[in-house]
Every structure is written in C-alpha cells, then in structure tokens.
Amino acid sequence: MAGLPAKLQNMVKEVDQQIAPRLAEIDEQVLYNQQRVLDLYREHHVAEEDLVGSTGYGTDDIGRDKLESIFADYFKTDDALIRPQLATGTHAISTGLFACLRPGDTLYYMTGTPYDTIQEVIGIAGDNPGTMKDFGIDFDTTELLPNGKVDYDGVAAKLRANDHIKVVAIQRSCGYATRASFTVAEIKEMIAFVRQILPNVIIFVDNCYGEFSETEEPTFYGADLMAGSFFKNAGAGFVKSGSFLVGRQDLIDACGARLMAPGIGKAEGATYAYMRDYFEGFFMAPHTTGDAIKGAIFEAALLEKMGLDVSPKWDEPRTDIVQKVIFGKPEPMIKFCGAIQHHSALNAFVDPIPSHMDGYEDKVIMASGSFIEGSTIELSCDGPLREPYCLYIQGGLAYAHIKVAVTHAVAETFFAEEQ
Incomplete structure (x- = not known):
C-alpha cells in the first residue's frame, strides 16, 4: 500500500504472517457453510x-x-x-x-x-x-x-x-x-x-x-x-x-x-x-461473512500492535462480525472513525460528526460509506461518545477493502506526523 510510513508497512507484513493460519481456518469454515447453502438451493x-x-x-x-x-x-x-x-x-x-x-x-x-x-x-x-x-x-x-x-x-x-x-x-x-x-x-x-x-x-x-x-x-x-x-x-x-x-x-x-x-x-x-x-x-453470505471476519482478525492484530485494547483478540474464537476497539478518549476514536469514512467507496469526502440518533441515548459517531444505507455487512464503524470510548468496527464486503481502509486509518490516526 503506497504512501504509508515504513514502520507501519513493516507492522502490516508482521500481521500478515501472524494471522495467516487463522485466516486459513476461516476459509475452511466458509467452505463448509457454502456447501450447505448450495445443497439447499439444489434440493429446493x-x-x-x-x-x-x-x-x-x-x-x-x-x-x-x-x-x-x-x-x-x-x-x-x-x-x-x-x-x-x-x-x-x-x-x-x-x-x-x-x-x-x-x-x-x-x-x-x-x-x-x-x-x-x-x-x-x-x-x-x-x-x-x-x-x-x-x-x-x-x-x-x-x-x-x-x-x-x-x-x-x-x-x-x-x-x-x-x-x-x-x-x-x-x-x-x-x-x-x-x-x-x-x-x-x-x-x-x-x-x-x-x-x-x-x-x-x-x-x-x-x-x-x-x-x-x-x-x-x-x-x-x-x-x-x-x-x-x-x-x-x-x-x-x-x-x-x-x-x-x-x-x-x-x-x-x-x-x-x-x-x-x-x-x-x-x-x-x-x-x-x-x-x-x-x-x-x-448464497453469497458465507463468503462475504468470511471476508468480514478475516478483516476483523486483521484489525484486532494491527490495532493491538498499536497498544489498543481490542476484543476479540486476533486469535480468539469469532461468533460475529463485530470488532471492538477501546480508545479510552474521544479524540482518537473520532479521528479513526473519520479515516474509515475517508476510505469508503461512497461519501469519502464526508467528515463524521458525533450526533444524536433515533433510538440511542448518547451522541454516536458513525462512519458508513455503504451502497445500502445502514448496511453493516459493508465496512462501517460506530460507537457512543461515552466511556470507555469504544468503537465497533463491522463488516466489509471484501477483505482487501478492509485491509486498505483500516491500515490507512491507523496511519492517519497514529502516524499523522510521518505522512
């Protein structure tokens, strides 16, 4: 990925090697679920x-x-x-x-x-x-x-x-x-x-x-x-x-x-x-969910290297497409969320602003450049502006997009002076 600090590029290479066995496990899970769906489409x-x-x-x-x-x-x-x-x-x-x-x-x-x-x-x-x-x-x-x-x-x-x-x-x-x-x-x-x-x-x-x-x-x-x-x-x-x-x-x-x-x-x-x-x-859900989970594993490994508290950890079991990242204070949370928006396919020019949303008690910051409004199988992140300032990263239609967006978000949030 061009334009990234050398230190971050080396970290990404380390993460790629670190998580490779875990991504292979997700591939096997996708294969199993895809076979079940295909069999049902044929049967019906x-x-x-x-x-x-x-x-x-x-x-x-x-x-x-x-x-x-x-x-x-x-x-x-x-x-x-x-x-x-x-x-x-x-x-x-x-x-x-x-x-x-x-x-x-x-x-x-x-x-x-x-x-x-x-x-x-x-x-x-x-x-x-x-x-x-x-x-x-x-x-x-x-x-x-x-x-x-x-x-x-x-x-x-x-x-x-x-x-x-x-x-x-x-x-x-x-x-x-x-x-x-x-x-x-x-x-x-x-x-x-x-x-x-x-x-x-x-x-x-x-x-x-x-x-x-x-x-x-x-x-x-x-x-x-x-x-x-x-x-x-x-x-x-x-x-x-x-x-x-x-x-x-x-x-x-x-x-x-x-x-x-x-x-x-x-x-x-x-x-x-x-x-x-x-x-x-x-029919595509097993594959897309698998890519989203791969992206979450990458997020967890890279952001943990940045010293953040993440859950689940990169090597822990996965049961959904949500990755929690605790920033501890609002400024980096808002900045990271904005960077995800800036690396979305739609509305990349928009700056997310914390605001009140129907159904929520606190102000919420949200990045979502999705093709379908509110789609959280597409890459998005959001979280309430309250302690411990936890951002919830969800989805991603393609592992490659998740990797690009999250890596650049890390660069803009933590390596701004080096870019």
Whole structure:
C-alpha cells in the first residue's frame, strides 16, 4: 500500500504472517457453510422464475415461499418469515417479541440489559408511544458477571421466582457493551440451562451479526424463535430492504399476524424486485461473512500492535462480525472513525460528526460509506461518545477493502506526523 510510513508497512507484513493460519481456518469454515447453502438451493430447485418477486398483496409468491423453506432448512427450524416490510433487525426483534408476549407477561433477558434500540422498544429508555411498557408487558433481566459471562445463579433465582416469564431472550452480539459476544456453544449451554427450569418457556435469540460466523446456529440447539437482518451477514451487501425471523411454526405464524394482520399473516407481503437480492445475498453470505471476519482478525492484530485494547483478540474464537476497539478518549476514536469514512467507496469526502440518533441515548459517531444505507455487512464503524470510548468496527464486503481502509486509518490516526 503506497504512501504509508515504513514502520507501519513493516507492522502490516508482521500481521500478515501472524494471522495467516487463522485466516486459513476461516476459509475452511466458509467452505463448509457454502456447501450447505448450495445443497439447499439444489434440493429446493431454485430457478430463474423464483427471482421475479410479487406486487400488490403478494399472495402466491412462489419464490418467497421457496426462500422461506430454504431458511427454515438451513437454520433447522419449522418455518421462516422473510419480508422487505421488516425494515430493520430491531423491527424483526420487536415483531417477534410482541408476537409472543401479552399484557401481564414478562420478557426476561438473561444476557443483561439489551442494547439501546431494544431498550426503547421495551420502554425502559426514551419516551415513545407503543412500547411494551405501554401494553402492560413487564421486563426483567439479570446483569452479566464482571467477566461478561452469564450469572447462572442469578438467572436461576429469577426464573424460579417469576411465574409470569413468557419469553427468555438471549442477545448473541455485544451491542454497545464491551463484553465478548456469545458463541453458539455458550448459547447452547444457556438454552439447556433454561430448559431445566422452565421447559415450556419461549427462548428467543437476537442473532444479528451472527449468521455464518460459525458452522452452527442457536436454532440448532433449541432456540424457539430467532431474528436476523439482511443488512448484516445474511444479505451479503445485496439486499436493499428486509429482515427475517426463523423458528417454531406457531411462533412464525404469530409473527406473520403481528407484522401483517390476524387472518392474513404470512399469506401476504409483496416482495417487489427484491427476490433476486435475497437469493443471491443468502448464497453469497458465507463468503462475504468470511471476508468480514478475516478483516476483523486483521484489525484486532494491527490495532493491538498499536497498544489498543481490542476484543476479540486476533486469535480468539469469532461468533460475529463485530470488532471492538477501546480508545479510552474521544479524540482518537473520532479521528479513526473519520479515516474509515475517508476510505469508503461512497461519501469519502464526508467528515463524521458525533450526533444524536433515533433510538440511542448518547451522541454516536458513525462512519458508513455503504451502497445500502445502514448496511453493516459493508465496512462501517460506530460507537457512543461515552466511556470507555469504544468503537465497533463491522463488516466489509471484501477483505482487501478492509485491509486498505483500516491500515490507512491507523496511519492517519497514529502516524499523522510521518505522512
């Protein structure tokens, strides 16, 4: 890469050698996941006519129905709900939770207080109409232990004490916390633990950022309902609108009724011109997620060499596409974020400015030169302007772009006088 200080160029070469075995492991994971997707496309006879989409009411959308069957098979669930009308991951989560809960029920998060936008859905942050609190749905949680792990003693006590717990929720990714994201193995343990105490409770997983990051998914181990976003892993940068839910048949039916209307449910919801994006995006998702994870490994190794606190470390297990970097103070965080923006394909001339965003309590700094607005499978970074000034780097459609952008961001943030 031209124009970089010699010291930084040598550091990049060292990082390349250091992480090579780990990148080879990711290649094997991508190969396994790609084979599974390909087999399902062949098994379900995906054809060109499935890419057409529907208009109006969206009834008898053959391609949509086929894609939902593929999703259900991939995630080993009864059914799936895929609609462009599910605007975001938060919308899919909200739809899933409202579908399951009724006044007097309790939503219980065993992985601590959820991230900002879900707090607003619940009604424990912000001052918004239509929250769960407005509908008489209660919320409870057990905060994580200081090491970021589940407090199983505290969880057991809450599950045994509250007869109104209807849904136990698990948040896979870290959100705007500094804890590690939970691996599928850890979520498997959580599900088994809950089942021992409340065998019939609904277990819901917020899987955003997680699809294809491992060779297994939480639904393989008994999660009843799970939400994900096409702006993240499963869309691979192709999908222009939509999110999804997968899970138990009765719960997916309830989600369809919540999203559309009772009596209509899954039967409607036009897909317009999105079906080609959905099929192509899900097909490319193993590869694109793999490149994003490779980029995160590179980020972790290089930024740790710069003396920053990173999580996960470059050689630690990966369960999502998020790389946390703690800057400790706002100035370098803002500067690094700006440099990522300046090395984006779109809006490279823009300087990110910390500002208030809908759904968040603190000012947020965000870099996103994505082709699809809000897409976090494309390279972006963001974080709240609050201690410990942690920046969350996500995604990247191509490992080469991630490497170029992050290396130049390091140069502009820490080697400015040498350039």
